[in-house]
Amino acid sequence: MTANEWAGAAARNNAEWCDAVCRAHGLSGEFGAGSWSSARRTPPLYPDAVTLTPDASPMDLVSRIDTGSPGCSVKDSFARLDLAPLGFDVLFEAQWIHRPSDKAVMSQSAYVSWAPLGDADALPAWETAWGDGEEGSGLFRAELLSHDTTFLAGTSAAGEIVAGAVVSRSDSVVGVSNLFARGDVPGGEESAWAGVLTEVARLWPGLPVVGYESGDSLDAAVRAGFTPIGPLRVWLRSE
Known part of the structure; x- marks a missing residue:
């Protein structure tokens, strides 16, 4: 393509x-x-x-x-x-x-453990972490949890959600949006990309990954192996 x-x-x-x-x-x-x-x-x-x-x-x-x-x-x-x-x-x-599926993923931070959210009860905590500590307003609802959409959470040893992203599968790609990492996460967004990409490869092997970013977040995505493909x-x- x-x-x-x-x-x-x-x-x-x-x-x-x-x-x-x-x-x-x-x-x-x-x-x-x-x-x-x-x-x-x-x-x-x-x-x-x-x-x-x-x-x-x-x-x-x-x-x-x-x-x-x-x-x-x-x-x-x-x-x-x-x-x-x-x-x-x-x-x-x-x-x-865009990032091809066969590209090697960077090593993950040992500080953060990654997994999909297990159920809708965890969505408020995920949204609060995504909002940098501001209590969520219910933007992300239980209906979004499906086989095509997964909320990934990066959790610290203390059990706090400190990083995350939404991944959604379509016919030919997996899209990543709402990626975040708390300021005290070693490696910041680059570390988050490593965790997210590892989970994407596990959940949907063989599918390329897409999304959009700007500024410093775009730089972090490029360092994680993405290529800008259009404005x-x-x-x-x-x-």
């Missing part, structure tokens, strides 16, 4: 994850020819639409989402759209990343 094709697979995987989050909150998203979208406002931090092809129509996309509610956003998966004339500003830019842009509806 070319870099553009991998980016398309990553965008589709990410849209499926966004759709799963919405459905867990009682919202029905829709997959169209060039994008995924939700007619009702999505949960916090999740886009109202994700483009799946480079030639998605801006007007068609915006007509299918609730632009009248605060926080409306669009994930422009190929950084091709100009949504400024339609009342949007660029919130951030990032890079899709994306998130647009936020102007106040």
